[in-house]
Amino acid sequence: MSRAQPEQQAPPVQRLRIRYAKRGRMRFTSHRDVSRAVERAVFRARIPMAYSSGFHPHPRISYAGASPTGAASESEYVELALAEVREASTVGDALDEALPEGLDVLAVVDSASSRAGSLSDLLTGSRWRIETRQSPEEGAAEAVEAFLATESVEVERMTKKGLRTFDCRAAVVTMAVDDGGTIELLLEHATPAVRPDDVLTGLREMTGWSPPTNALLTRLAQGVLDRSAETLGDPLAPR
């Protein structure tokens, strides 16, 4: 008797795009932690997921633009492929209920009626808040000003492929700091990716100001970047 071939799974009939937040202690989840939590939550919520074919079928869930471990976020995105059509808001409520507290569903739309393009094509920029939690901040404003006045700021970061050197300046669209030492940053999603902590590293290296390494990072928004208007469009806006 030969080995049975795995069952072919039904193709998806609907794709739902979801915006969710990573709050409180959930900021310490890694991308893999979140993906496991979502897989279990769709099962608990009995969402009729489409599955991949193969010997180990997995629910068809895709992510784009995930924030790094340690960063909180008000704007993360995931797309669910369903085997049966459901009301977007019903799925959103059920999923929110099934996810751990701190992983909170904020909005759900049907991808057929929302903005065209894949999620990753629609996530081209992010607005970040960086709380240095040290105030008042001597020299912060001057440092930001000096950074913005520079064309290129090389930084190093240890990645899975080893130590990489790259420019962290070009991706910065706007940056401002208030009296409490809180920085607001509009970043373009570039390759290699420039993260808000890379910008902090750049600030530290090129200016005399030294923001702490445990600054609290929060992604406030993520979407379609218009670099000249310095705005982010909602990736879930109606088509």
Add this chain to the structure above:
Amino acid sequence: MGETVESVFARLEPHLLTVSKPIQYVGGELNSTVKEWDCGAAGEHGVTVRWALMYPDAYEVGLPNQGVQILYEVLNERDWIVAERTYAVWPDMEQVLRTEQIPQFTVDAHRPVAAFDLFGLSFSTELGYTNMLNALDLAGIPIHARERTEDHPIVLAGGHAAFNPEPIADFVDAAVLGDGEEVVLKISELVREWKQQGRPGGRAEVLRRLAASGAVYVPAFYDVTYAADGAIAGVVPNHPDAPERVRKHTLMDLDAWPYPANPLVPLAETVHERFSVEIFRGCTRGCRFCQAGMITRPVRERSIETIGDMVENGVRKSGFEEVGLLSLSSADHTEIGDVAKGLADRYEGSNVSLSLPSTRVDAFNITLANEFSRNGRRSGLTFAPEGGSERMRAVINKMVTEEDLIRTVATAYSHGWRQVKLYFMCGLPTETDEDVLQIAELAKRVIAKGREVSGRNDIRCTVSIGGFVPKPHTPFQWASQLDVETTDERLALLRDSVRADKKFGRAIGFRYHDGKPGIIEGLLSRGDRRVGAIIEQVWRDGGRFDGWSEHFSYDRWIASAEQALAGTGVDLEWFTTREREYDEILPWDHLDSGLDKDWLWSDWEDALAVADGSADIEVEDCRWTPCYDCGVCPEMQTEIQIGPTGKKLLPLSVV
């Protein structure tokens, strides 16, 4: 009233990104519980009893532990008990805690462990002892029980290793033998009463009450004396209320305790990403090396209907799509066929998958495995002949013939499996090089048979080998443990024999560990109170996470053993490779697992008689061949609880 304790989270949080996998320290798992610190104040008794429960290994290993999850849930169901969990922190986090002076904390509400009334540790393995000392020290609790005051928690050990808690007798206030579900509630009630009365007599009195109840063993109430030859001369209670022997606890009617009912689902990745249901507890197969099979007698089954309910509840509440049916020998459940078919029917087409760990070498298991892989998944099949030669298997009373094994794997390969894993032990009593080399012969025959019945060449067989460690409360408790050098030589001989085979060598995978951790496990398993000084020395020298090869240091254990045992007249070999005599007082003789010592001894003698061919004795399973010889049922007033109930699992109604 209105007692409070401050969470350490605010102090911890700024440092979490400096350690690896910070998610393991933040809690918030699905189905976890955070209660008011003084939740019992408003209740009938006006007091709260608080437990910190620890699995003394890393979070990724400790969180899935069923024992801790069950006790956590059973305790938290009471409105006057707070139970929280804590795990061993990795060295990077230890550094943060020491530098920032943050104490060992619970992951639930980040409360300091030292603030709880009771600190309960579950030891599946002795290799967690150094982690206990580290947790105590980080918690700010004196590591020696005698130095603790009324302000410190009562430190309790449980789990299989607690059947010989003598090596940690200086560090724990008490040890609990056997099933924990009922006894943790009994202990809680005793502590509640004592607190309600205003803690009369302080720490000594609450320990006296615990000991007098018979529920727990309090090592400080027993004096151990040693003879000139180094052996134990006597273990005598030094307190009028301490019983001569302390008995194990046995939970009867598992259907009445369907836990975990709210399984913990971590965010972090752990070693078991599945929901498990314990389908029965205990095993009476009588394998002589198996401590679990000896100390968990008698067999108590969950009924098919409870199993069905627990599986459905567990997958719905956890979101795990993989379910394991746990026990010491899962295919031995009286209704396993109906359980397998019923569950496979229920979840057909749903992506819920079932697995059956710990199965015997038996063609029937292929039928079960077929049910469990209806959805097309074919994970590997694992069988445990344990001994390579027929003689060796007779010595350990694992009655599997080579014919059984070949027939079983033939069925497996002809049903489409390509990979079979075989588990063996090295260092069993009376073993010779020849016995171990038989493992290779067996593996070759398995491959040959697989190629024959499947007509294919991509057949694989993985051979995993563990070193045998003699354990207390087993017929092999008197046996000599094989020394490190001979263990390693035999394994090398076996490896070379497999590799040298041109025809089959490449189809056979070979997994083993060297003999060093095994000897230390052996020291801790059969040690007495003198071994405590070694554990302390190893911990002081930086020893932690001894169950992890990258952290375990054999040299540190050897050096510490020499130092700590100097002047005692005994050494590492005395505890490990020395065979014991009938008259010797074993360190755990005053701890009653229900097994009759004379029965164990006669079973040991039978093993030796089988080994030299002077007898041909097989111990049968008392589930099917009634027998009370081991002594557990009469001694503990327990009995075997098995089916069949004759019931079937009905299809689940559509929600």
